Amino acid sequence: MLTAAVLCGVLALSGCDKGKEGQAGRGPSPVSVVKVTRHDVPADMTWVAKTESSRAVEIYSRVNGFLDARKYTEGGMVNAGDVLFMMDKKPFEVQLSEALASLDSSLAAHEVAKRNLNRIRPLAKLKALSQTDLDQAIGDFQTTAAAVSNAKAQVENAKLNLSYCTITSPVTGYASSALQTDGTYINMSNSHLATVYTMSPMWVTFSMSENEEAKINQEVKEGILRRPENHDYEVQLELAGGEIYPISGRVTFSSPNFNPSTGTFELRASFENPNNQLRPQQYVRAIVKGATYVNAIVVPQIAVQEGSKGHFVWVITKDNKAQFRPVEVGSWIGNDWLIKNGLDEGDKVVTEGMMLLASEAPVKIVKEVDQKSSADDKAKK
DSSP states (O other): OHHHHHHHHHHHHHHHHHHHHHHHHOOOEEEEEEEOOOEEEEOOEEEEEEEEESOEEEEEOSSOEEEEEEOSOTTSEEOTTOEEEEEOOHHHHHHHHHHHHHHHHHHHHHHHHHHHHHHHHHHHHTTSSOHHHHHHHHHHHHHHHHHHHHHHHHHHHHHHHHHTTEEEOSSOEEEOOOSSOTTOEEOGGGOEEEEEEOOSSEEEEEEEEHHHHHHHHHHHHTTSEEOOGGGOOEEEEEOGGGOBOSSOEEEEEEOSSOBTTTTEEEEEEEEOOTTOOOOTTOEEEEEEEOOEEEEEEEEEGGGOEEETTEEEEEEEOTTSBEEEEEOEEEEEETTEEEEEESOOTTOEEEEEOGGGOOTTOBEEEEEEEEHHHHHHHHHHO
8 A cells, every 4th residue: 555655656746747847848839919000090980870861752632632543653763743643633623614704704893893984984073973973983993803803813723723633743752652542532631642752862860879979079189089171071881781882971960969868869971872772761881981090009809808907918028928918998990909008009919829828928929910001901901
């Protein structure tokens, strides 16, 4: 038993010696690094957005009556001036005929009053007729003149109502489905017949939170972020499937007030849409370009780790040893982190091989990339 125990002890000591020899014999850990440089970096910002017709025109009937016919293809393109609906004209044609007849009657009565006045006026001067007769003739003339004016107005109103029986599109765009069917009696309660959506320009709306705005304003105040001149932001759209819409837009509207229920305010960009590729109510990603991080340091996200005390990276010293370095991170920029504090220009930050590192452990750099060159390559892509 004693011999066995001694033998086990010898074997254990032998194993420890071999472990120490293995650890001491292991060479420097291979790592890939990126060399930090300061440079201006595009501060592109991305939001989920929705397309919206810049002019959605609701089509209403202006007169009460029976809907005679729909004249357009539902969901199809219509041009300004195209007929969309026809109302039953017959009642309005009758009204026009009645108004014209009333006008003729008023004109005839006015002509009689005019002739009567022309006869009475000279007789009144000769005292052959009384002043009362003259006043009556003048009153009849003025009354019939007013009746003529009223009859003419009734004719114009009847013509207008008759014209309203032909309902046309005021804009070019895509027409919705008809909200009322042929033969329906239309009145004020159901006079909305359809909507026509202008396709170009197309609006894209998205919302910025109060916290996002505060963060941007703080970075501008600190000199980290520079806005474009005149706040002229360019906007790109990423469509479903990752396709980039070929035409850039511009931010044209920023809401002056926050929505209290969401804590956000609305931004809107305008895009030309000549081929009708964009449709209203599409979900897209709005990539807002124009702002710049000034003289910034960025490193790949893969290089930044997070521990119990915050974010950190591994930096390689001049004598090729690993050094633990706490950093203060800012915004994500594509696949990179903006580093606000903790790194200096020329630092070599480990991007591959971090799992094998310990503080002051020797390393061997097997790949080194200049951060600005890497960023330029990404920008070209």
